[in-house]
Structures are given as C-alpha cells and as structure tokens.
Amino acid sequence: MRVGEELRHVLAGVLGRARLDDPALADNSFTVTEVRLSPDLKAATAFVVPLGGGDLADSVAALNRAAGFFRGQVAREVNLRHCPRIIFAADHSFDRAGEIQTILERPHVRQDLGPTPSDDGSDGDGT
Secondary structure, three states: HHHHHHHHHHHHHHHHOOOOOOHHHOOOOOEEEEEEEOOOOEEEEEEEEEOOOOOOHHHHHHHHHHHHHHHHHHHHHHOOOOOOOOEEOOOOOOHHHHHHHHHHOOOHHHHHOOOOOOOOOOOOOOO
C-alpha cells in the first residue's frame, strides 16, 4: 500500500533524527520494516527492529510511550487529511526466517527438497 510505505519512510527518518529523553530510546537506532494501516486509515502499526540488538520489548514499550510525539512529527511531513495513530510492534519476521532456514538446512529436510544448483553441478542458470 502506498500510504503505508510513505509512512514507513517518514517514520524511519523521524526515528533516525529524533532526540528523546527516554533512556530506552536514547542510544538505540531502529529499522522500520513495515507499516500496516487499518482499513479506515486511522491507525498504523509500525513494525520495528532495534539495530545492534537490545531489549526488543523495552524498546517497543518506550516507542509506544513516545507515539504521540512521533505522530506529530509524521503529521508535519505527510500530506494526509488525518494522521493515523501510531502503534509500534516488534517485528519477529527476521527471527522466524532464521528458524525456517535452520529447518531447511537439516539433512532429512534437504533430501526432500531435491538437489540445489550447487549440488547438481550446474552453475545455477539452468545449463
């Protein structure tokens, strides 16, 4: 959705330059991986991952405490009739992707998947 992507871009910029007093946010940088909007565009869920690790639950709680500030900053940069209420949520998709990759690399699973380009002697382009 275009509005969600625009909000993600703006929110990432705001998070990158905002100076907040909350110790849970002061030394952290965040990646905004996705923004999902409610059908009526009144609420936006921003999925975030702290760069360099850190306690994800504490970081998300701190971001939600400052959500009003972020909403005001986003409203200044996005041309919408109403700026949506921002709700921050932890993005666990990277963790899940790692779990799936680990499962796919197990020998008994790999045998069911068939040969990979490196296993069958081809160079990966079908020749």
